[in-house]
Amino acid sequence: MIEAMELTKRYGPTTAVEDLTFSVRPGRVTGFLGPNGAGKSTTLRMILGLNDPTSGAVTVGGRAFRDRSRGLRHVGALLDAGEVHGGRTAAAHLAVLARSNRIPRRRVDEVLADVGLTDAARRRVGGFSLGMKQRVGIAAALLGDPPVLLFDEPLNGLDPEGVLWVRGLFRRLADEGRAVFVSSHLMSEMEHTADDLVVIGRGRLIAAESLERFAARGTGAGVRVRT
Template identity: 80%
Template sequence: MAVVIEVSELTKCYGGRTAVDHLSFTVRPGRVTGFLGPNGAGKSTTLRMILGLDAPTAGAATVGGVPFRRHPRGLWHVGALLDAGQVHGGRSAAAHLSALARSNGIPRRRVDEVLGEAGLAEVAHRRVGGFSLGMKQRLGIAAALLGDPPVLMFDEPVNGMDPEGVLWVRRLFRRLAAEGRTVFLSSHLMSEMENTADHLVVVGRGRLLAAEPLRDFAARGARRSVVVVTPQAVELTAVLTAAGASVEPDGPADAGKLSVRGLPADRVGELAFDNRVRVDELTTRTASLETAFMELTADSVEYPAGQPR
């Protein structure tokens, strides 16, 4: 059965501060849903409330139509990695997973299976305290897979991973979604979202900013621009501005590189030719997912760098 995560008017207040503010969205099976937002946007708090680790001030979060805490033997229903460091350092990887398996009625054979899946079979009996952050992330993912659940949630799972580990995680999440599972992934790495997510939920200051397919989000937030390199930047700027374009230096002011919005590349070229302005380079550039995200969340950054407090 397809299992959906449903968040409805979810609110969490700490004293006089609202961390999550009437947040509503749905995470559906069969796709990887990315969870984006600036630091302090309420992402981790939202994940904790979905899992019943924090109680909401108002609203509700359900998994398969009921609060997660009502699911018996939780690892059969949801696998989650919120903090790779939350594991007893004196235990071995195998002992840690075995304890989780026993407490959830999961067959012992699954411990060996997920250790192999995570690439930890050779270090299964080493103490977790000696693991690198990337290895702890792999162990956390193995624990999330232990009950073979229909819903999986991950908070910054590739932190500390080497390139091979990042590629493994990317392929794993895509495979899990292709199997019809509900995969919810929080990350601040735009490159990982571009390569992994199908759908995005974007929040800022605890409020929903967007919930739509990644492709639509990138297209909505992207502004197409033309990059021009010319030794006559002042003259070309005047010509293009008179034609209705917005022109800004693209790099150092004396580099002769301009970013032009409001006119297509062919029109920029025509105007330069007609006005005898030399152009050395003319290219069209589409804003990246990162640019779209920065534009949408610009007013939601809690601690902007380079600005006085």
């Protein structure tokens, strides 16, 4: 479970995230919605301890993530599919992560099969399409078999078949009892994917509730026209 409590991040005079309080529950897919620049990526980085909050706190399973050794066993994350060194093969990249987190080497082959990259395992990542890089990133997130998973815009570069596969993957992970937190700026995609929504704008919380309740609040019988 992820719990953010009055989470705030400022960069000098600029406030990227202000007073965010929300939770991400196990067994649910929680969509993290907001336009580009709303503070979603900053929030994810604070969850992972990559950015320190100016005030407030965020915990994963009751503890700050940076206090956990062997982090991939606790949280799997895809933040930027392009961060993988292009000269490494997919298998080599995952093998380094497995060794540094004391994860059995067999997991590399298992997660590559899960994401459909078994045949590309010995190819260098620099030659992959964006969609294939996304799959490598998802494989890395799954490597430690963690109870909490974070994905930042995971559908970028995926073809329609890949989008359907990701939807099914998130559903399966949640059904296994994991907490799945998916950042996106596409409400249309979250309609097919999420159980709950955390919606932010300009760094501030707009809504934190079930998808059903959010959709019901946004449905009205009237139309307002301004001229």
